[in-house]
Amino acid sequence: MMKKSKKQISYNTSQERRAKLDKYFKAISLISFFVIWELFGVINDKYSWIDAKFLPMPTDIVESLYNFILDGTLQTHLFISVERVLSGYVIGVIVSIILGALIASFKIVDNIISPILNLFGPIPVMAFLPIFILWFGIGENSKVILIAYATVIYMVSYVTEGIKNTDSLLIRSALSLGATPMQVFTQVKFKAAFPNIFLGMKGALGTAFGAMVVAEMLGASTGLGYIIVFSKNWFKMSDMMMAAILIGLLYTIMFGILSVIEKNLFKWKSKTNGDAIES
Amino acid sequence: MGIHINHIYKAYEEKDGEMQYILKDFCMDINDRHFICVLGKSGCGKSTLLNLLAGYLKPDKGDIYVEYDKIYGPSADRGVVFQQHALFPWRTVSENVQFGLNIKKNKNAKEIAQRYIDLVGLNGYEDKYPSELSGGMAQRVGIARALANNPRVILMDEPLGALDALTRDNMRREIERIWQATKKMIVFITHSVPEAVYLADRVIVLQEGQIAVDQLINLPRPRDINNPMFQDYVKQFEAAITGADADSVITE
Numbered sequence: 001m002m003k004k005s006k007k008q009i010s011y012n013t014s015q016e017r018r019a020k021l022d023k024y025f026k027a028i029s030l031i032s033f034f035v036i037w038e039l040f041g042v043i044n045d046k047y048s049w050i051d052a053k054f055l056p057m058p059t060d061i062v063e064s065l066y067n068f069i070l071d072g073t074l075q076t077h078l079f080i081s082v083e084r085v086l087s088g089y090v091i092g093v094i095v096s097i098i099l100g101a102l103i104a105s106f107k108i109v110d111n112i113i114s115p116i117l118n119l120f121g122p123i124p125v126m127a128f129l130p131i132f133i134l135w136f137g138i139g140e141n142s143k144v145i146l147i148a149y150a151t152v153i154y155m156v157s158y159v160t161e162g163i164k165n166t167d168s169l170l171i172r173s174a175l176s177l178g179a180t181p182m183q184v185f186t187q188v189k190f191k192a193a194f195p196n197i198f199l200g201m202k203g204a205l206g207t208a209f210g211a212m213v214v215a216e217m218l219g220a221s222t223g224l225g226y227i228i229v230f231s232k233n234w235f236k237m238s239d240m241m242m243a244a245i246l247i248g249l250l251y252t253i254m255f256g257i258l259s260v261i262e263k264n265l266f267k268w269k270s271k272t273n274g275d276a277i278e279s
Numbered sequence: 280m281g282i283h284i285n286h287i288y289k290a291y292e293e294k295d296g297e298m299q300y301i302l303k304d305f306c307m308d309i310n311d312r313h314f315i316c317v318l319g320k321s322g323c324g325k326s327t328l329l330n331l332l333a334g335y336l337k338p339d340k341g342d343i344y345v346e347y348d349k350i351y352g353p354s355a356d357r358g359v360v361f362q363q364h365a366l367f368p369w370r371t372v373s374e375n376v377q378f379g380l381n382i383k384k385n386k387n388a389k390e391i392a393q394r395y396i397d398l399v400g401l402n403g404y405e406d407k408y409p410s411e412l413s414g415g416m417a418q419r420v421g422i423a424r425a426l427a428n429n430p431r432v433i434l435m436d437e438p439l440g441a442l443d444a445l446t447r448d449n450m451r452r453e454i455e456r457i458w459q460a461t462k463k464m465i466v467f468i469t470h471s472v473p474e475a476v477y478l479a480d481r482v483i484v485l486q487e488g489q490i491a492v493d494q495l496i497n498l499p500r501p502r503d504i505n506n507p508m509f510q511d512y513v514k515q516f517e518a519a520i521t522g523a524d525a526d527s528v529i530t531e
Contacts, residue, residue: 169365172335177379177428178355187378191369268369268408 092151100159158200
């Protein structure tokens, strides 16, 4: 038994070492990408293969960022984008959970809602923006609603499937321990579905960001998406790229936060047999 | 007192306009504090019987009473231990055992759970998750969870079926010990004949939905597998399970 657990430990540490090495490798790759890009820009300046106007160097982008921060506009744009995407996303997640729970619990709701969701599901979310603008005005409402809609369309099936696929043995054991149907739902089905719901939440973050950028590119005067369109009109390539990179960075941060929450919520999932061996 | 099964019928399908009854006009009485083992081949109706007792299935005709109360569906009266441990994976060992007590809003849930965790010999594992346990340990938690709820009867659906031979041997002794400590009425489904003879006060052999053998086991506990009387019981039940067609000796 001792031998076995020791083996497990050494296996874990060697795996950790490998993971650390992989991390360095990835970091070096990322840094090299920017270095090569910069070098290409420097050489290009000399030989003019491509018009330098259309290929800003990383240092140009950093300069853009510095200027935006200096005159205070970046904070405004960044803040409004975060506000839009967060409010739309949170509304979307809440609606998805409620709607998904109703669809999974009541056949009649399933029969009413599912065909409609299936009808709208395949239509790219962006196609609805002009309609939403006419319905809800050019202000914040149409943007937040588009982001929420994008979240719901992506996420709701994860909630429904998660709840429907609850192991029937768990439902049976809860009933035999005295749980009411409502308690079976809150204590068993919802908790069993939670990992799947979280999977949907993570995926929906991507569609929510897509909707945000489109909404800001069409009919907005603020936000990171707006910077892209505005800079395009003035041929400010480095501003465009800065905005694009910031969008990516923002998404990565939010996704990272979700991943940390997930890791903490589902501790019970990642654990394996470890040293628990039948004595 | 005990369980009273009153002329029940259960069919899953119809064939040529006739119901294919798994259980037909089935009657049985079980005494309080008895350990009953139900033996039989696959498809003999033993799992159907247990599911009816648990309330997961409803009889087509007839009723079942537990201490004069008719069964309408699953309830905390009848604890169930499954072949797969069926623990809630997001709850720790202690939280799993507390599930039924929390539902009843019992204020001493934690202490009661601890008592049963100690009883099944899992002291020190309270905060582990089911995924960290071995099969035998998880099964013990399942038993503790059913016991902590203080049901009138515990139904066990081949609880040792998914375990390896060695663990199975250990768990058989454990179940006997736990039963002696709590003196609960237990209905235990199995297709291992020696397991039934080792554990039961009374063995029922089912064949095509009918009681083929109904035998009290008069052997002192703990029972010795090598005792000739033990072996006689085993032979008797094996013959009953195999039935007339002695060619199909495959009893799993």
